[in-house]
Amino acid sequence: MKEGPDITSVAALVGDPARANMLSALMSGLALTAGELAREANVTAPTASAHLAKLREANLVTMVVQGRHRYFKLAGSDVAAALEGLMDLAARIGNLRTRPGPRDAAMRAARVCYDHLAGVAGVRIYDALIASGAIVVSAEGLSLSNVGRARFIAEGIDIDAIERKDKAICRACLDWSERRSHLAGPLAKAFLDLFLARGWANREAVGRAIRFSSAGQAAIEAFIARQALDTAKSSSRSMA
Amino acid sequence: MKEGPDITSVAALVGDPARANMLSALMSGLALTAGELAREANVTAPTASAHLAKLREANLVTMVVQGRHRYFKLAGSDVAAALEGLMDLAARIGNLRTRPGPRDAAMRAARVCYDHLAGVAGVRIYDALIASGAIVVSAEGLSLSNVGRARFIAEGIDIDAIERKDKAICRACLDWSERRSHLAGPLAKAFLDLFLARGWANREAVGRAIRFSSAGQAAIEAFIARQALDTAKSSSRSMA
DNA sequence: TGGATGTTTCGGCGCGGAACGAAGCATGTC
DNA sequence: GACATGCTTCGTTCCGCGCCGAAACATCCA
Numbered sequence A, B: 001m002k003e004g005p006d007i008t009s010v011a012a013l014v015g016d017p018a019r020a021n022m023l024s025a026l027m028s029g030l031a032l033t034a035g036e037l038a039r040e041a042n043v044t045a046p047t048a049s050a051h052l053a054k055l056r057e058a059n060l061v062t063m064v065v066q067g068r069h070r071y072f073k074l075a076g077s078d079v080a081a082a083l084e085g086l087m088d089l090a091a092r093i094g095n096l097r098t099r100p101g102p103r104d105a106a107m108r109a110a111r112v113c114y115d116h117l118a119g120v121a122g123v124r125i126y127d128a129l130i131a132s133g134a135i136v137v138s139a140e141g142l143s144l145s146n147v148g149r150a151r152f153i154a155e156g157i158d159i160d161a162i163e164r165k166d167k168a169i170c171r172a173c174l175d176w177s178e179r180r181s182h183l184a185g186p187l188a189k190a191f192l193d194l195f196l197a198r199g200w201a202n203r204e205a206v207g208r209a210i211r212f213s214s215a216g217q218a219a220i221e222a223f224i225a226r227q228a229l230d231t232a233k234s235s236s237r238s239m240a
Numbered sequence C: 001t002g003g004a005t006g007t008t009t010c011g012g013c014g015c016g017g018a019a020c021g022a023a024g025c026a027t028g029t030c
Numbered sequence D: 001g002a003c004a005t006g007c008t009t010c011g012t013t014c015c016g017c018g019c020c021g022a023a024a025c026a027t028c029c030a
Helices: A007-015 A017-026 A034-041 A045-057 A077-093 A102-109 A120-132 A146-155 A159-163 A186-197 A214-233 B007-015 B017-026 B034-041 B045-057 B077-093 B102-109 B120-132 B146-155 B159-163 B186-197 B214-233
Strands: A061-066 A069-074 A111-113 A116-118 A135-138 A141-144 A171-174 A181-184 A201-203 A210-212 B061-066 B069-074 B111-113 B116-118 B135-138 B141-144 B171-174 B181-184 B201-203 B210-212
Touching: A007 A017, A007 A077, A007 B007, A007 B017, A007 B077, A017 A034, A017 A045, A017 A069, A017 B007, A034 A045, A034 A069, A045 A061, A045 A069, A069 A077, A077 A171, A077 B007, A077 B077, A102 A111, A102 A120, A116 A120, A116 A181, A116 A186, A120 A135, A120 A146, A120 A181, A120 A214, A120 B135, A135 B120, A135 B135, A141 A146, A141 A171, A146 A159, A146 A186, A146 A214, A159 A186, A181 A186, A186 A201, A210 A214, B007 B017, B007 B077, B017 B034, B017 B045, B017 B069, B034 B045, B034 B069, B045 B061, B045 B069, B069 B077, B077 B171, B102 B111, B102 B120, B116 B120, B116 B181, B116 B186, B120 B135, B120 B146, B120 B181, B120 B214, B141 B146, B141 B171, B146 B159, B146 B186, B146 B214, B159 B186, B181 B186, B186 B201, B210 B214
Parallel strands: none
Antiparallel strands: A061 A069, A111 A116, A135 A141, A171 A181, A201 A210, B061 B069, B111 B116, B135 B141, B171 B181, B201 B210
C-alpha cells in the first residue's frame, strides 16, 4: 500500500513543539545538555528527558555522556539538511515569522547552519566560489577545483586534513532565508571554524546568529573580491 | 526565543499517518478526489475531509471542484521537494521499508516524482545531461545551455512553450532511492510528458511507478548515448 | 561521607485531536 | 421530480501522548 520510506514517524517526531524547539536549538551545531534543551523548549526536565529519548531512539540525535552532563547533538548533517528543508517549506507555505525582529535580521545576515555558514554571507561566498571556478558542480555534486584548492590553502585551511575521509569535501545546502544554495560539508565547516578561531566571527550568546568583527567583515569582502578578480580572468561562457 | 520559520505546524501536519498517506499518494503528481484519498489513507470520508481541510488551510494542497468531485493535488513542486527530503531522511535514519518487494524494485527503477521522472532512470538522464553540458549548474541553479536547448528541441520538446514563465526551466531534485540528483522543473515535466504521450512510458494503475515500453527503453538509452557522444567531444576538465 | 546538581523513571492528570455515524448539502442521473 | 453519489458538517467517543511532581539514580564537590 504505502510507497517509499515512512515519512510519518520522522515528521511526527519533528511535529511536536517541544521537540521542534530542541532540534532548532541543535541546528546551531553545538552539543547541548538535557537541561539546556529543556529550558530551550520551555518544559521541565522530565519532559525533556522523554523527548530526547525518543529523538535518540529515532537516530535523529546522538548523546555523549560527560560527567553528570549528557550532551546531545544532531545525528548528522543529513538531519540538519532535512530540517532546513522543512524550514524552507514552512517559510514558503506562509508560516513566516510573526514579525521579523532584530534577531531575525541578524539570522538572515549570517547564521550557523549546523556546522557551516548560512544566510546572506553564506550565499554570497558560495556564489563567488562557483563563479570563480573554485568550486565546480558536476553530476556527482560539488567538487573543489585545483584553483580552488590552492586558494583555500592560501586562506589558511588545511585541505589535506579534511580530505582524508572518503566523503565529499563540500556540497550545496539550501538556504531557507535566501532560497539559494550555500556551501556545506567539511570544507564549509573548516571555513567557518577558521573565522571563529581567528576571532573574525563570533556566535551570539544563544541561538544561531553570527556576528562578524570589522576585521572579519573586511576578510569576507576581500575573499569575495579575490574570487571576482579571478572570475574576470576566465571568460564566462554565456548561456541561455 | 524561536529562530527561523516554524517547522512545527508543517511537520505535525505531515506527521499524522492518514495525512502522510494522502500526501504520499499525491506525490504521483495526479489530482485525486477526496474519496480516493480516503481509501488511500484507510479512513472514512468524514475523516479524510477533515484532514484535507487542514492540508488545504496550510497551503500544502490545492483543491479544484469539478462537478460533484473535488480534486486535490500538491500545492507545488516545493511541497513535493520537501516531502522527498523527508523520505530521504527517513530512509537514512533507519525506517527502511520492511522488505523491498517487487513494487519497490519498480519504484527504484523509475517513478514519478510529482511531475517528473525519478529513480535510476531519472538519475542516469540527469548525469548524462550534466556531463554533456546540456544542463549547466551555476550559483543561481540549473540552466539550459544553447547546446542543450537544441538537443531538447530535436527530441520534440517545445522549449519556447515552457520557457514563458519567469521561473527557472529546470532544477535539481534529490532522489531518495538513489541519493543523487535528478532533473526537475518544467523541462523535466515536459520530458516525462513526452514519454507518456508517445506511449514510451506508462504509469502503473496505482502508485508512482513508471514502466517503459521496449521502444521507450530504447529511446532512453539512445538519448543517454547521444549525450555521451557529445561529452566525448568536449574535453573534460579534470578536478581533484 | 554528606549535600548539591543533573538526569532519568514512575505514576497520574488532562487535553488535543483523530476517528466514526448520522444527518445535511450539493451535483449528476434517470 | 425522485433517487443515487460525492463530500462536508455536526456531535460524540475515545485513545494517545505531552506534561508535571515526586522519587530514585548518578556524578561531582567539599
